[in-house]
Amino acid sequence: MKSEVLYPGAFPMVRVELAAGENIKAESGAMVACSPTIDIESKMEGGFLGALSRKFLTGEKFFFQTLRASRGPGEALLAPTVPGEIVILELDGVNDYMVQKDGFLAGADGIVIENKMQGLSRGLLGGEGFFILNISGKGMLVLNSFGAIHKIELKPNQEYIVDNSHLVAWSSTTSYNIEKATSGWVASFTSGEGFVCRFRGPGLVYIQSRNPGSFGAWIRQFIPVSE
Amino acid sequence: MASPPNALCFGDEFPAAGAPCLVQVEEHGLTVTFTSDTADSEPESVPFSTLTVSAGGLDHDQLVVKWVGPKGERTLYLKNPDTIRAFRQAAPDHLSHSFAQAAEQVRQVRHRGRLVWSLVVGVVLSTVLGLWFGSDLLVEIAVSRIPVEWEQKLGESAYRDFLSHQEVMKEGPAVAALGEMTQRMTAQIPDNPYKFEVTVVKSDVINAFALPGGYVVVFTGLMKKAESGEEVAGVLSHELNHVLQRHGLERIVKNLGLMAVAAIVFGNQQGLVGMMKQLGVELFTLKFGREQETEADLKGLQLLQRARIDPSGMITFFERLSEKDQGRMEWLSTHPMSAARAERLKAELAALPKKLPEPFMFDWKQVQAGL
Numbered sequence A: 001m002k003s004e005v006l007y008p009g010a011f012p013m014v015r016v017e018l019a020a021g022e023n024i025k026a027e028s029g030a031m032v033a034c035s036p037t038i039d040i041e042s043k044m045e046g047g048f049l050g051a052l053s054r055k056f057l058t059g060e061k062f063f064f065q066t067l068r069a070s071r072g073p074g075e076a077l078l079a080p081t082v083p084g085e086i087v088i089l090e091l092d093g094v095n096d097y098m099v100q101k102d103g104f105l106a107g108a109d110g111i112v113i114e115n116k117m118q119g120l121s122r123g124l125l126g127g128e129g130f131f132i133l134n135i136s137g138k139g140m141l142v143l144n145s146f147g148a149i150h151k152i153e154l155k156p157n158q159e160y161i162v163d164n165s166h167l168v169a170w171s172s173t174t175s176y177n178i179e180k181a182t183s184g185w186v187a188s189f190t191s192g193e194g195f196v197c198r199f200r201g202p203g204l205v206y207i208q209s210r211n212p213g214s215f216g217a218w219i220r221q222f223i224p225v226s227e
Numbered sequence B: 001m002a003s004p005p006n007a008l009c010f011g012d013e014f015p016a017a018g019a020p021c022l023v024q025v026e027e028h029g030l031t032v033t034f035t036s037d038t039a040d041s042e043p044e045s046v047p048f049s050t051l052t053v054s055a056g057g058l059d060h061d062q063l064v065v066k067w068v069g070p071k072g073e074r075t076l077y078l079k080n081p082d083t084i085r086a087f088r089q090a091a092p093d094h095l096s097h098s099f100a101q102a103a104e105q106v107r108q109v110r111h112r113g114r115l116v117w118s119l120v121v122g123v124v125l126s127t128v129l130g131l132w133f134g135s136d137l138l139v140e141i142a143v144s145r146i147p148v149e150w151e152q153k154l155g156e157s158a159y160r161d162f163l164s165h166q167e168v169m170k171e172g173p174a175v176a177a178l179g180e181m182t183q184r185m186t187a188q189i190p191d192n193p194y195k196f197e198v199t200v201v202k203s204d205v206i207n208a209f210a211l212p213g214g215y216v217v218v219f220t221g222l223m224k225k226a227e228s229g230e231e232v233a234g235v236l237s238h239e240l241n242h243v244l245q246r247h248g249l250e251r252i253v254k255n256l257g258l259m260a261v262a263a264i265v266f267g268n269q270q271g272l273v274g275m276m277k278q279l280g281v282e283l284f285t286l287k288f289g290r291e292q293e294t295e296a297d298l299k300g301l302q303l304l305q306r307a308r309i310d311p312s313g314m315i316t317f318f319e320r321l322s323e324k325d326q327g328r329m330e331w332l333s334t335h336p337m338s339a340a341r342a343e344r345l346k347a348e349l350a351a352l353p354k355k356l357p358e359p360f361m362f363d364w365k366q367v368q369a370g371l
C-alpha cells in the first residue's frame, strides 16, 4: 500500500495505491474516484452494536467503508468534506492515538478503531462529546482537519494548553485536564462558555488551525433571518 | 527484526512521539532494544536499581518507567500486560511499593470505567423503560445503586459551602444536647452507612434540614420554639429518616437525571465547582414529595420509639407549629402541616408497643438559656 497527499493545503486529496487483495477503511463519503478494480463494502466496524453505538453516541456516520482491490491492483482518491489539511501517520503497534470524531479520514486494514468513552467530565465539558475514537494497531492512518494541521511535540511533563475545539488527535501517552477557558480564549461569535485542555507530555498533539464551531457562527451572521 | 516493539521510549534524542522499542525483562534489569532505524540499535541494559515506576498516560493505565542513563533521562511507556507482569515479578523489593501504588491507580481507573459504563447503559435502559412504566420505580432502582460515598460527596460540598456563610455554634449545651439525641437515635439504626453530622446554626429561622449523605443543620430558632428536647428530637428523627431513606437522592435523580449526579461525582475540580453551585441551590430548595414526608414521619416515629425518646414530643411540636402562625415558620414551608398528618402519627403511635421513655441527660430550659 502506498499513499500520498495531492494538492497539499486547503483542498487536498489522498491517493492510495492498493495491491491486489489489499484494502483500507475510509470514512463513508470520503471516496472521490477509484480504479474499476476497487470494490466498496460498507462494513460495520465493531459489529452492528458497535456501529449503532457509534452512530448514536458520537454522531459518527453509521458505516466506515472498506475499499478493497478485489479484482487486481488499483488506486482510490479520497477527500474530506471540509476544507483543510490531511496528514498521514504510521502506526507501529505501540503508538496509539485518540482522534476526535471528525478527524478520521482513512486507515490501513491493520489499524483498529474503537470508541472510547472519555471521563464523564471530559465528555460533558469537552465539547467533543462523550466518545472519541481510539485508533491503534499497525499501518497507515489518515487524519483530516478544518484548516491547517499543526503538530505539537511534548517532552515528558511538558505542558501545553489547547482550545478544545481545535483538537484533532493526541497520543495516548499524553494526559490532559479540561479547564474552563478564561475570557480571552472564547471567540466573540460563540456565546457559550469555552473550555481548554491542559495537555501534559510526553507525546504528540495535533491541532487544527480553524475552529468549526466558530466558523459556523461566523457564517450564520450573514444568513438573512426570515420571518 | 525479531520481535515487534512493546513500548515507547522518550528522551532528548528521540522524536516527540517516542521511539518504539522492545523491552525484555531479565534477572537483574530490563533490556531495551530500539526497533526503529533512526535510533541507536545497541540494546541498552538498565539495572532495576536505577528505575522508578508509576502509572501514567491518558487514562493512567500505562506503566511509566524512568531512569537516568549515560545518555540522559529516559522515560518508557509500557502497555503490554505480559511485560508488565513479568517486570513486576522480577522486580526487587525497593520497587514493589511503587508497583503496588501504580496497580492500585490502574484498578481505580478500570473500576471507574466499568461504573461509568454501567451507568450509561443504565441511563439508556431506564429512559427506554421509563416510557413504558413511569419512572418512580426506576428512580428507586437507580438510587439504590448509587454508592453512599457519592451521596456524601454531593451533600458534603454543599454543606461546607452553606456553613461557610453561617454563624455556627461550635460548643455549648445546645450542641451537646443535639449530640446526645443523635447518638441515642443512631445507636438504634442497624447497619447505618451514614456518619451523621449535625450542626447548630445561629439564626432565628425556625427550620432544620438534612442534605444527602447525612449532613443535618438545626437552626437555633427551632430550638427556641421547642418546649422540650423531645420535640427537637422529633424533627431531628424526621430529618435523619429523609437521609436514611435517601429522599434527597431520589429527588435529585428525578430532577437532574443520573448523568448529572455521575458527572458531579466523577467531575474534575473545575467542572465540579460550577455544577455544585447549581446543585447547591437545588439541594437547599429541595422539596420532598408528600409520600416522602409521610415516610420520614412514620420511620421517624419508629426510630424515636426504638431510642426510647418520647414520640409524643414529635406530634405536639408538629401540631403546635401548624396551629399558630407565628412569624417565620420556615420548616412549615417545606413541611406543610395538616390535621391528617398529625392524626396519622397518632394512629401509628397507638399501634406501636408501649415503651417506657427514658429522659435526656440535659435540662431543656438550660439548653434554651444557652442559645
Ligand SMILES: [Zn+2]
Pocket (backbone or CB within 6 Å): B238, B239, B242, B288, B293, B296, B335
Ligand atoms: Zn421532611
